[in-house]
Amino acid sequence: MTEESKTYAYFLGCITPNRYPGIEAGTKKILKEFGIETKEMMGASCCPAPGVFGSFDMHTWLPVAARNLTIAEEMDLEIVVTCNGCYGSLQEADHLLKEHPKLREKTNEILGKFGREFKGTTEVHHSIVVLHDVIGLDRLKEQIKKPMNDVNVAVHYGCHFLKPREVRGHGSSETPYILEDLMKVTGAKTPEYKDKLMCCGAGGGNRTADSVQSLEWMRQKLVSAIEAGCDCMVHPCAFCHLQLDRGQAEMEKAFGVFFNFPILFATQFLGLAMGLSQKELGLDNQTTTMPDKILK
């Protein structure tokens, strides 16, 4: 248990704790199972959303993100997240502030107004990468109690998990492998489908700019997963979860058809395979429902 007994600062963001707390509870439980503790960041705010606040005023986006980073710096811990938006925002801000001394100075002038300072002493990690790289596939495999052998999973990466590559560093965004690896640990299959790499449609203020149009991207994506014979969609992003899950209720209103295509955050799927109940993972409290095939 030595090198694995690690503690992270858990940056919750908005959607994980305020809409889909099952993602939070499930992720904490699974990490703990492997000796990894997560501590909440007292006083953290919205990351703030990189495509939204980055689109309106990047000079406001950056100090708000930097303020969040300083909370983890004070805790002397590295950060873990459960949303690609948070990952995108915090990792990009951390990267920019470490690269550009003048920008750091300017940002610290603002943070100094309330006694904070960005020092550059933390790192930002995605919980799914911690599962894959820190815990590792072999140890995960040992904990699988309910194999998902007959389940076909449509993996959905979202956007800011892989891109831009120069900041994320998880290899090619055209041939990703992290989610596939994690799904295979459970015995599930991950068929290719036409729109696998397509965005869910929610980001960048697009969902707010025109929700029906943004639902149409998602409809196309879900249809392509269903046509490929997939039973559910698994992803690493709380914001995608909001669009893909609750968006199916909105799609019913907009287009008159309810797909009820099951949507799971990666730790919710792994949690089920490790023997956690759907109640513990919040899966009984969302728009899409889980079929017996996945629950068994």
Added chain:
Amino acid sequence: MGTLYEDIVAHGGEVFGEEHMETLRECVQCGKCTGSCPSGRNTALRTRKLFQMALVDLREEIFNAPELWFCSTCYTCYERCPKGVKTTDIIRTIRNLAAKEGHMSVPHRMIGVYVLKTGHAVPIGADQMKLREAVGLESQPPTTQKYKEQLEQVQTIFRTTGYDAMIDFDWDAMNLKGMEKKGGKK
């Protein structure tokens, strides 16, 4: 105010570095960005055309085009551009300039209102607290919405950068000023 290109380099350059923004000049109008764009499949957004318009300084045309806001910042074009144009960051910068000049819809400005009131773009309410309890978590997470003095730090940032003025925020009403009159554009 310079040309749109100069403003992009100056505004975005302060955050990303000028070289990053100057990649716009490398665009050879090949159209790979448009071909890769999930938005272009469904909307009037034509990424290649947007960059051409930016380079020939069609500022008002770009700022008044609704499709400027239909990019999801998915970075597909950013990764695929054969000339290394930092597409998504350039689009975000153009949007910053448009917003500064008053081109910001009411729903987009409302996201700022939620953050100014709670620190969160998606705040928590009583129903969601029950969801948290159902999975064994504390009913309210320890974020800015719970701690007033922490929220004030976020509000200080917004005041300092002028984001509050940009969205016409009324600090007394803690809401947008004169929402009825504002159609989202100047």
